[in-house]
Amino acid sequence: MIVKLCFLVILVMTLTVKAQLKTGFYSTSCPTAESIVRSTVVSYFNNDPTIAPALLRLHFHDCFVQGCDGSILIAGFSAERNALTNLGLRGFEVIDNAKSQIEAICPGVVSCADILALAARDAVDLTDGPSWSVPTGRRDGRISLPSQASNLPSPLEPVSVHRQKFAAKGLDDHDLVTLLGAHTIGQTDCRFFSYRMYNFTPTGNADPSINQAFLSQLQVICPKNGNGLRKVALDKDTPAKFDASFFKNVRDGNGVLESDQRLWEDSATRRVVQNYGGIIRGLLGLRFDFEFPKSMIKLSSVDVKTGYDGEIRKVCSKFN
Structure with missing residues (x-):
């Protein structure tokens, strides 16, 4: 507190x-x-x-x-x-x-x-x-x-495309990685990443960037031709806690979405991931806790309507 x-x-x-x-x-x-x-x-x-x-x-x-x-x-x-x-x-x-x-x-x-x-x-x-x-x-x-x-942004897009989309909103590489850290409490469906496990290469092999032990765990949860709507935590270690564990997972090849794991392969975004999930373990949670609010305030200030622009709705689901 x-x-x-x-x-x-x-x-x-x-x-x-x-x-x-x-x-x-x-x-x-x-x-x-x-x-x-x-x-x-x-x-x-x-x-x-x-x-x-x-x-x-x-x-x-x-x-x-x-x-x-x-x-x-x-x-x-x-x-x-x-x-x-x-x-x-x-x-x-x-x-x-x-x-x-x-x-x-x-x-x-x-x-x-x-x-x-x-x-x-x-x-x-x-x-x-x-x-x-x-x-x-x-x-x-x-x-x-x-x-x-x-x-x-789509989980199927490379970091270069995400970089362009974030930049168009006035958000830099640091904001991109920091905001994706929200995946520390998120979930996704098997259907959005199953291709990484079964047919990522022309010969049907898995994405080589996935940690082999983690790959085995994912294949149990999301078997080939299984229920594509089954939910999987984006942070395998502390899925209900907002912390820096997500970045350690990306560092170790345990990212679920391809776009998350690719943060480790781009030199610019990798540096930010290292800052949150790298060697200086004692400062990990503290650093992310400090940086996430700053990036959220930047995000929540993007192209806002103020003054006499727009309206104050009476009901959020419909225009006045």
């Missing part, structure tokens, strides 16, 4: 975010907003801890498409959430619940985009990760289209 508070103070004093966003934006207009979001996330988390990585992923997908404007929350066949890359997203009901509670107290004040950003922070904190002050003041967007999601 003391370490987290120290990080909180440092971040508030040293980080520069988009000028229109500020910590405590609702301190006067809706002072209980953040506590309502927190209690709502806690309630869902207590019933289902896997909601934590779901909320974190939901926020990432929102920010990477048109900026952090809540566009991912809009329901409907022609909305962004129905893009192929978004079909596995979860946690919408958490945001809707928090929004309805806040609207009952402070109608038309707190944006859905801000609620999602706050919920993502709380999700990390609840899984023993760092906490931080979330700059707020975002407004909700008025556009949500499946076609807009085409720029989301």
Whole structure:
């Protein structure tokens, strides 16, 4: 707790975010907003801890498409959430619940985009990760289209493509690796990486970058022609705890997704992985806990709508 508070103070004093966003934006207009979001996330988390990585992923997908404007929350066949890359997203009901509670107290004040950003922070904190002050003041967007999601990073893409996509959002290699560290509490389906185990090469061999012992474990969980929807933790060691274990797995050839494991093969991203999962073990958790909030604040400030742009939705799943 003391370490987290120290990080909180440092971040508030040293980080520069988009000028229109500020910590405590609702301190006067809706002072209980953040506590309502927190209690709502806690309630869902207590019933289902896997909601934590779901909320974190939901926020990432929102920010990477048109900026952090809540566009991912809009329901409907022609909305962004129905893009192929978004079909596995979860946690919408958490945001809707928090929004309805806040609207009952402070109608038309707190944006859905801000609620999602706050919920993502709380999700990390609840899984023993760092906490931080979330700059707020975002407004909700008025556009949500499946076609807009085409720029989301894919686990099948090389680091070079991810680098370009992150750079287009003002995020560098350090942010790329740090934000992918969120996979320390995530899951994926067998179908998204089974090709690495059975037909990665023209002769049908496995991806040689997979640690052989780990390959055997994965093949038991995801047998050839088995259930492709079966869930697998992206961090084999501490899947429910937000820590630096993910980077040690990548270092040791135990990355599940190909895009995660390729971070070790690119010289620039490898240096960042080494910083988090390398030799100086005593500083691993401390370093990642300090850097992740900074990259999250950068991500959550991408192309935000503030001032008179956009709207403050009454219901997060539909435009006013």
